[in-house]
Amino acid sequence: MGNFDLLMHGFAIAITPMHLMLMVGGVLMGLVVGVLPGLGAPNGVSLLIPLTFALDPTSAIILLSSMYWGALFGGSTTSILFNIPGEPSSVATTFDGYPMARSGQSTRALTLAFMSAGIGALIGVVVITLLAGWASKFAMRFGAPEYFAVYFLAFAAFIGMGSAAPMKTLVSLTTGLLLASVGMDTVTGEIRLTFGLNELLSGISFLVVVIGLFGIGELLSTVQEGLRFRGVASKIDLRDVLKTMAELPRYWATTIRSGLVGIWMGITPGGPTAASFMSYGIARQASRKGEPFGTGRPEGIVAPETADHSAGSCAMLPMLALGVPSSATAAVMMGGLMIWGLTPGPMLFATKPDFVWGLIASMYVSNLIGVILVLATVPMFAALLRIPFTIIGPMIVVICFVGGYTVSNSSFDLWLVLVFGLVGYLFTKLNYPLAPLVLAMVLGHKAENAFHQSMILSDGSLAIFFSNTLVASIMAIGIALLVLPKTLQLGSRLRRRVPVE
Amino acid sequence: MTKTRTAVAAAALMLAAVPALAEWAPNRPVEFVVASGAGGGSDNFARTIQSALTRNDLFSAPIVVLNKGGGSGAEAFLYARQNAGDANKLIFGTNNVYLLPHVAKLAYSAEDLQPVAALALDEFLIWVKADAPYETALDLVEAAKAAPGTIPFGGSQSKDTDETLVALIEQTTGADFKYVPFNGGGEVAVQLAGGHVAANVNNPNENLGQWQAGAVRPLCVFSPQRMAESEPVSGDMGWHDIPTCKEQGLEIESYQMPRTIWLPAGTDPEVLAYYQDALRKVAETPEWQDYLAKTSQTGAVLVGEELASFIETNETGTVKVFEAEGWTAN
């Protein structure tokens, strides 16, 4: 049976009243956990697992994955409205989504985000459908040096062309790297930079830092201006939603590029967070004209959202086919898989076609349901901004702190949120870019681990990063992304100078 | 915060202790503190017990699962120390509870926790890639002797159970491998299947998928006798067909990882008895049997003296390996 027949078989399994109900329920619950920064998809999914024991594995995975999609959609909502990423992977959406919302176009920003998220997810599922067999073999070729090359590429794509002062970018990047190295180091087993504080033993959580930097930091900036939200006051109209949808085809190039980045990062387990950052960086490099990124450019929303969701769906593939989860949520789902008696691995596709193809087919349907539901709730979310700041402001503060606390149930993290709130405020005011810090926190330690593992394998020789075509070409693309923008800039400046002279 | 909390807990305990001649039972939600992240081995262990307890009505109080996997699980054990005397917290781990303080300077010691029970023993096997030239464990050892320090041996984490076992093999045979630590068992399984490392010592569950697919195969298991009978897993081979390492001439009698449950130190004996009783019942539920079968672990209900002597043997044996490798922190 070809993949297409299998998919049709999958649809027959996925589209039953019972499964459709599970999808709607899952997406709705996911929206709730995604919107609240204190709850994430991993929380939601692990809470649902005990409930799934009564279901058969196919229904169970449909419920859990629908919740995951819902959480991914919901995570973008708070990013755009309040500059608080509900999920780690929607951090990059804040860069342009929040400025756009602040300039009075919150409906447009939300619609752009949800639509591109839906498109991204569809791109991802189509790829899964086509490549189910091949992709797992490809991912298998990734050893430690290849992983390092991928992380290097992500850094290069993002950092290559920043507009901020280089030394401030460097401060931000190195601060992130240092924060990421606190806690136990996987490769050496040493406890690093905790200075005897037990609270630092488990490291500084990326989410805690992000909630402080973006959520509290932004609130402080808002308060400085006066006790109200800046600019957000437009009326919400279904026409706005439709108008924005009509505008989407204009960003086809960004969409395709971001979809590809997402697929790549989803299959080679770089994960949705890395994908969204990388895609944002590439979109920024590719753009030539118009307003700079970070001021509410539509491409700045389309790029991270498309990549985030296509990576999110593609990440199901290494989870099912290799048993390698590329996100915390996938790890929890894998735990569920084992409890239901399924073993993730190459054989799953052969031995449990109903399960695998039912899931794949459900991904088409539940993402569609997700887009519809989330668009229907746009007016509701946008209306949140009309609540007086003196009420919603403190509520956001509470939600941020509770969110920080729930990451690891530690009251120490409350203080971290406060400190990073101040840091976020100061950095933004003084034009230190925040994105390199966040990226370094996400990928820094992983990159270091991969580097260290490669060094063990090669007995300390850097040549291992160019030892085969795969790793060498990823490294080459990375280096090119790091160097080319600057040279191109230089080149165009030279060319422009000719007529002047 | 912790002080107030402990004070409250102590007060609650005192209240509970007045009519304590009767049997103790939890009067508020019980926290299952898991010494691993969501989806990790200890997490699946705790959540299986949670579902077995609730579905069979063995437990009157609601259960809340908390993941505290930081610092290889040290976070959970420190939490136990901070909540000394709290009868409403159970800690789920492995032998890392008493082994971690030997290799890292940590602000807790094994005395801060009281063992409740061990319910399962997870096995360790030597795995190689399906097309590797090694047929027995000794083939692999000989290859490592012929080319010392070149054969990459993957494992999860550093100075943890996997590296300890590799070190034990090296100390027993005089071979020299190149140990490469990764984040978790699943990752190591793929690294082996992709041929990036030559061997690993994964638990059955972690390599099952790749074995079914014929990408990797087991050489031997580190247990005193062969594993339980099972359906054929890969080709016509089942778990019982895997020889023990001792059979193959690798002189390591047994190396198993207990799945353990602990209480913070300083609780009443009635509390301990209550949980032991509940966990004994868990071991008889179909959910638990199912879990053992699916993850190919060996069921073993160890409590009281038996548990103490198991821990004693396991700890002294492992610490000997640590000392020989120079890993001891103190």
Next chain:
Amino acid sequence: MTVRRFHAEIGTAIATGALGVAAIIGASELGYGWEGHGPQAGYFPFYVGLILIGASLWNLVGAVLRHREAMARVRAALEIEEPFLQREHLGRIGTFLAAMAGFVIGTVTLGVYVSSLAYIAWSAWRQGGYRLWVALAIGAGFSVVQYVIFEVIFRIPLLKGPIEPLLGIY
């Protein structure tokens, strides 16, 4: 009182530099060399810390130079140096931060439910100009919703203080 941008730049540069120093101290306890099998545990933090110190120094010197330039212009009566925070802003941020810090201290001592009730009610009452009982109702409503979502539906325990057990909530 106003805070000048110069003060903020200097303060930030010193703080990031101090983080770099801390990293170097922490890393040198672990060893930052290159062993046979690759870097030691402190290698990355050590060199990253060095880079951070260097970049912070650069920013510090840059800020001082710009400040001098600005002062020269002030003396030439061309313009005044850009203020970072005016008195009015400082007051607003100060109040907001103090209330937030109060909320954190309250959370740690009294638990999150009591603390968020008080914090939200205070803000609505004092800053929003709502009547006290309305403000209290808003705060209480928020706390109850929070309790239901976290503890009842998702079974995630939040910080509690001495008051909840009196109400029979654990």
